[in-house]
Amino acid sequence: MQIAEIKEHWMQLANKTGATTEVAQAGIEKIIRQYSEAGRHYHNLEHLSNLLCLQQQYAPLIIDNDSLLYAIFFHDIIYSVTHKDNEEKSAQEALHFLKNTSLPADRQQKIYGYIAATAGHLNPLADPDLDYLLDFDLHILGAQPAQYNTYTKMVRKEYWLYPDFMYRKGRKKVLQHFLGQTHIYKTPAFREKYEQKARENMERELEGL
Known part of the structure; x- marks a missing residue:
């Protein structure tokens, strides 16, 4: 999805x-500027574009698109x-x-809560739409090995200012957190399609740290 398409989806x-x-x-303009900041090797416009494409793909299963x-x-x-x-x-x-839209306050607060939930990737309210957002955000974990390896390299570049021993310690904690969960993905569709590959990818990365 090109910038023009991102803008079109936003304006609509x-x-x-x-x-x-x-x-x-x-x-x-602010969204594009922020996602294009120097140092964003993974959390950039491509990541945003990928999530927008996933939303289009799964839109029929989402209640409040x-x-x-x-x-x-x-x-x-x-x-x-x-x-x-960052999430807050x-x-x-x-x-x-x-606040400059016509969305009622309860929906504004819902969106606020969705974004805040990406910090821990937990859904205590069991909101089915939030399940999709969290799975979209972790979609890369279930990618093919080559794409997953590229993702890990891009994330390491984002954390360039941390020495290897500190980065490895933090990364291990993240991987062990997800691998320790009964399910990495929250929706049946993502579990069926990506769960096994995600575990294989993270276990391989963990072994190499």
């Missing part, structure tokens, strides 16, 4: 939910490897924009 969503053209344009789309657009708008509040700040950015 923003206009549909009551944002003025001026507000919508300013919103997408507009809310899910807003969560996708904003979920990594703030990203710094030295901070632990990204959620706040979304809420700041959504």
Whole structure:
């Protein structure tokens, strides 16, 4: 998905939910600028594009596609490897924009909650739409080995300022967290299609750390 397509999807969503053209344009310009920041080797426009494509693919199974789309657009708008509040700040950015739409407060808060949930990839409310967002975000874990290896290299580049021993320690913790769960993916569709490959990929990476 090219930038023009990303913009088109955004403008349709923003206009549909009551944002003025001026507000919508300013919103997408900021989103593209943020996802294009130097140092974003994985959490960039390609990652955003991949999630938008997954949303299109699974849209018939999603109840509130507009809310899910807003969560996708904003979920990594703030990203710094030295901070632990990226998801919270990204959620706040979304809420700041959504106040200029016609979405009711409860849906704005739902989107805020969706984005905040990507911090731990947990869904305590058992919201089926949030399950899809979290699975979309972890889609790369179930990729083919070559693509997965490229992903791990890109993530390492994002954490370039950390020495190897620190990075390996943190990465092991992340991998062990996911491998220790009964299921990595929350939706039946993703479990069937990607669960086994994701475990194989992470176990292989863990062995090599």
